[in-house]
């Protein structure tokens with residue numbers, strides 16, 4: 001059973017400036033929910049009941065979002081807005097939250113390391129909120145089931161076009177164990193296209209074991225001054241098998257503008273109250289833009 005999930009959210013979100021100057025990118029909205037809430041709901045659906053958010057300067061809005069808002073609840077109650085009241089109570093009741101500051105954004109590996117004390121000595125998940133995954137059962141639930149089976153760290157992987165491999169950590173496969181599960185031979189962070197061992201890219205979900213912490217502590221900073229999680233995993237791979245798992249679902253990388261826009265359209269078209277008028281609207285602008 002995976003009880004804890006670490007959500008690294010201390011990055012600066014430079015790709016979304018100026019929107020992220022005074023607002024964390026995790027709070028950008030897909031239809032009517034901030035991006036990070038999709039990940040939190042996914043974790044809750046997988047049985048996680050403790051979320052450890054790794055934050056930095058300017059991230060207070062995330063804490064407020066998951067906290068109880070007495071003023072807002074009183075206001076909605078007084079006006080009989082029961083539906084909205086239930087919706088915002090659901091957010092604050094979702095799960096227990098703990099916050100830890102990263103101080104300086106020294107990389108994803110470092111962000112995971114600052115959560116070490118709060119994680120303690122048990123397997124845990126890492127969720128990168130940028131990757132919003134629509135899946136049934138939830139992506140983390142699928143991975144937790146794989147973890148039960150292989151009893152070792154599980155990294156979510158996805159086949160990406162070869163032109164995109166250099167944006168990801170990429171895995172070299174030792175063997176396929178069936179049903180989308182692989183034993184990993186090696187990992188490379190952001191390889192040039194010609195040097196990529198495969199097109200299986202690591203996406204933003206991990207189930208890790210606590211021995212990742214000493215491995216990360218022993219991992220040197222890279223050329224960019226960051227501690228990469230991939231490099232820590234590579235070190236751990238010398239001590240124990242690590243597995244990749246192709247999640248069955250639809251992933252949106254909302255960390256880049258095009259991916260974000262696609263996700264807004266995708267989720268709006270899945271909303272019963274919006275799908276029909278929105279689809280109609282999209283058809284009209286598609287027509288206008290055609291040469």
Ligand code: UTP
Nearest residue numbers: 008009010011012013014015105106107108111
């Ligand atoms: P990204 O590579 O997307 O970086 O980080 P970023 O700063 O969030 O966004 P851009 O590239 O400047 O637009 C991947 C994930 O790791 C977290 C980020 O918050 C994001 O969830 N992260 C990254 C940290 O928590 N700390 C770090 O030092 C680096």
